[in-house]
Amino acid sequence: MKTSSSLFKIIPILGLLLFSCTKEGLFKTSSDKIMGEWRFEKVTFKKDNAIFQKNLTDEYSDVELTFDKDYTFSEIDNSTGQSYLGSWNIDDDLDNSSINSKGEITYQEHLVGTKTDQSNGIVYLVNWQNLAVSKRKVTAIERKDDGTYTYVLKRP
Numbered sequence: 001m002k003t004s005s006s007l008f009k010i011i012p013i014l015g016l017l018l019f020s021c022t023k024e025g026l027f028k029t030s031s032d033k034i035m036g037e038w039r040f041e042k043v044t045f046k047k048d049n050a051i052f053q054k055n056l057t058d059e060y061s062d063v064e065l066t067f068d069k070d071y072t073f074s075e076i077d078n079s080t081g082q083s084y085l086g087s088w089n090i091d092d093d094l095d096n097s098s099i100n101s102k103g104e105i106t107y108q109e110h111l112v113g114t115k116t117d118q119s120n121g122i123v124y125l126v127n128w129q130n131l132a133v134s135k136r137k138v139t140a141i142e143r144k145d146d147g148t149y150t151y152v153l154k155r156p
Contacts, residue, residue: 029090030090030109031089031090033133033135034067034090034111034133035067035068035069036066036067036155037064037066037155037156038064038067038138038153038154038156039061039063039064039065039155039156040061040063040151040152040153041057041137041152041153041154042055042057042150042151042152043056043057043149043151043152044057044149045147045148045149045150046148046150047145047146048146048147048148050147053150056149061079062077062078062079062080063076063077063078064078064156065153067088071088072085072087072088073085073086073087073113073115074086075115082117082118082119083117083118084115084116084117084124085115085116085118086113086114086115086116086126087113087114088111088112088113089111089112089113090110090111090131091109091111091112092108108129108130108131109131109132109133110127110128110129110131110140111126111127111128112125112128113125113126114126126142127142127143128141128142128151129142129143136154136155137152137153137154138151138152138154139151139152139153
């Protein structure tokens with residue numbers, strides 16, 4: 001009888017522990033994982049119809065991105081002092097969804113937003129396609145300048 005009584009006290013506690021996970025706990029979204037500081041590890045650009053891609057990593061080596069919880073971000077080039085402030089959001093792209101081996105729909109994520117050049121007020125669109133975010137790495141592509149940029153970012 002004493003064992004049954006103890007068991008009934010433990011079950012609710014276990015239930016609370018197992019089923020009270022929040023986004024900050026067990027199930028983190030890409031939006032949760034991207035928050036914080038990032039640096040460009042590798043950047044390439046391939047002009048439309050070009051055979052080879054150009055390595056631009058050195059041009060981005062001093063650029064630091066910070067994604068904040070309020071869905072704002074800052075971009076600072078520590079070598080030139082150029083800075084941008086902006087807003088961001090991660091969307092699921094239903095048009096580029098696919099079915100995985102388990103029969104589940106997987107959505108292609110992309111980061112969209114705007115950034116404003118702090119020196120002249122010009123606003124730029126940000127549209128990172130094929131976004132993949134892990135705890136320590138971000139990969140994405142962006143179509144602009146008549147070609148495709150490929151980004152790989154890491155935590156500093």
